Amino acid sequence: MISNIISAISSAMYDWILIIMLIAAGIYFTVASKFPQFRLLGRAIKCLKEKPKNHNENSVSGFQALMVSTASRVGTGNIIGVSVAICVGGYGSVFWMWVIALIGGATAFAESTLAQIYKVKGKDGKFIGGPAYYIEKALNFKVLAIVFCIAMLLTYAFGFNMLASYNLQTTFAIFPFYDPSITPWIIGAILAVVTGWCLLGGESRIVKVTSGIVPIMGITYVIISVIVIVINAGNMPMVFQTIFQQAFNFKAIFAGFGASVLMQGIRRGLYSNEAGIGSAPNAAASADTSHPAKQGLIQMISVFIDTLILCTATAMMCMSSGIVPTPEIKGAPYVQMALEESLGAFGPYFIVISMTLFAFTTLLGNCFYCDNLLTYMNGKKEPSRKFMIFFRLICAGVIFLGSGLEAGLLWDISDVCMGLMAIINIPVLFILSRQVFRTLKDFERKERLGDISDFKSKDIGLRGKTECWETADVKSG
Numbered sequence: 001m002i003s004n005i006i007s008a009i010s011s012a013m014y015d016w017i018l019i020i021m022l023i024a025a026g027i028y029f030t031v032a033s034k035f036p037q038f039r040l041l042g043r044a045i046k047c048l049k050e051k052p053k054n055h056n057e058n059s060v061s062g063f064q065a066l067m068v069s070t071a072s073r074v075g076t077g078n079i080i081g082v083s084v085a086i087c088v089g090g091y092g093s094v095f096w097m098w099v100i101a102l103i104g105g106a107t108a109f110a111e112s113t114l115a116q117i118y119k120v121k122g123k124d125g126k127f128i129g130g131p132a133y134y135i136e137k138a139l140n141f142k143v144l145a146i147v148f149c150i151a152m153l154l155t156y157a158f159g160f161n162m163l164a165s166y167n168l169q170t171t172f173a174i175f176p177f178y179d180p181s182i183t184p185w186i187i188g189a190i191l192a193v194v195t196g197w198c199l200l201g202g203e204s205r206i207v208k209v210t211s212g213i214v215p216i217m218g219i220t221y222v223i224i225s226v227i228v229i230v231i232n233a234g235n236m237p238m239v240f241q242t243i244f245q246q247a248f249n250f251k252a253i254f255a256g257f258g259a260s261v262l263m264q265g266i267r268r269g270l271y272s273n274e275a276g277i278g279s280a281p282n283a284a285a286s287a288d289t290s291h292p293a294k295q296g297l298i299q300m301i302s303v304f305i306d307t308l309i310l311c312t313a314t315a316m317m318c319m320s321s322g323i324v325p326t327p328e329i330k331g332a333p334y335v336q337m338a339l340e341e342s343l344g345a346f347g348p349y350f351i352v353i354s355m356t357l358f359a360f361t362t363l364l365g366n367c368f369y370c371d372n373l374l375t376y377m378n379g380k381k382e383p384s385r386k387f388m389i390f391f392r393l394i395c396a397g398v399i400f401l402g403s404g405l406e407a408g409l410l411w412d413i414s415d416v417c418m419g420l421m422a423i424i425n426i427p428v429l430f431i432l433s434r435q436v437f438r439t440l441k442d443f444e445r446k447e448r449l450g451d452i453s454d455f456k457s458k459d460i461g462l463r464g465k466t467e468c469w470e471t472a473d474v475k476s477g
């Protein structure tokens with residue numbers, strides 16, 4: 001009964017509401033800000049090299065903030081989500097995932113720039129912020145900010161964490177020791193203990209672990225995918241031909257809309273890159289930078305890493321293998337069968353290793369976000385140590401629980417919670433869009449003039465309305 005209700009809500013959200021909102025937001029911010037995800041990509045990469053503005057042990061660099069947000073974005077959705085989209089929606093769903101990523105880069109810029117503008121500084125000197133902060137400070141709508149926090153807690157502490165745990169354990173089904181009644185719970189318990197250990201180390205441990213694992217994990221995954229593509233190079237023309245044929249096949253788009261090529265591409269694209277739903281701004285706000293637009297530009301890169309590189313890597317590995325995707329093998333089985341076809345026995349084992357690392361970093365990134373949300377809901381003060389230990393133990397318990405639940409219910413729960421975040425965040429982005437455009441204009445003007453002075457709130461007409469940008473020193477170097 002509950003499962004049917006959640007499934008119905010999910011379908012209602014994604015059949016039209018979120019599709020219209022996401023595409024409208026992406027197009028609006030892309031056009032109005034003059035395609036920043038293309039013309040400023042080089043400048044975004046340059047921003048990655050910059051060190052924190054204030055050099056102290058609590059400072060988080062733009063690169064570190066990017067790795068935390070990428071750790072959450074880059075997860076089981078890059079493997080399992082892509083497989084589900086292809087098996088249910090067809091090859092053409094990959095094209096619509098690309099579209100969502102390309103236009104979503106501008107949306108990611110907007111929400112992360114706002115998070116930087118309205119960030120606050122905690123007692124320990126660390127910056128915190130996100131949609132809840134810009135909803136309250138810019139719109140004076142604290143009730144909505146709290147509703148957003150609750151929706152995000154449900155999404156990341158529960159929905160996404162349970163789903164990541166489930167997706168990971170399904171990859172072990174290839175081993176002879178796998179017993180569906182016992183093995184999922186054992187794997188869930190191990191994952192919960194290891195993740196719990198990292199979580200109890202606090203935010204600093206999360207930042208250090210993700211900053212180390214994510215780059216190595218992503219590069220290795222791309223290298224293996226390139227090897228598979230080279231092995232199956234003869235199939236690539238057929239793959240691209242099928243992608244574009246199905247993407248613009250109107251019968252495939254509108255027949256059985258919930259499982260259509262368009263629907264699956266957008267839903268899985270959103271789940272994977274998260275642009276517009278308001279999650280990444282929580283990490284973006286933590287960066288100690290000299291201008292809000294810099295971190296907005298950096299966060300665009302995360303969307304591209306996630307979808308245009310890693311999701312595409314999974315899609316090409318699978319589609320070039322010659323294994324025909326069907327709903328019956330959606331998820332881990334399709335990916336493992338495809339890689340076994342290309343790489344032999346090594347293929348399925350590689351997916352198990354990748355899924356383990358992807359799931360682990362996803363869980364850490366998700367819980368980093370939760371710390372930020374709890375601080376806001378506690379009057380912008382960090383909750384007591386005892387409460388945080390209790391909460392992190394609950395998170396570990398949820399990870400254990402998710403490993404043994406039913407897949408369809410977990411996907412629907414995650415989709416609904418994530419959809420609610422987007423329904424709150426995207427209209428707020430539209431309302432505050434002028435501030436985003438003014439900030440970008442100020443950044444580009446200073447770049448042209450060689451002005452090295454730090455950003456100040458008065459530069460965009462917000463004097464007295466921000467906490468961290470009222471005064472600024474001249475940046476050295």
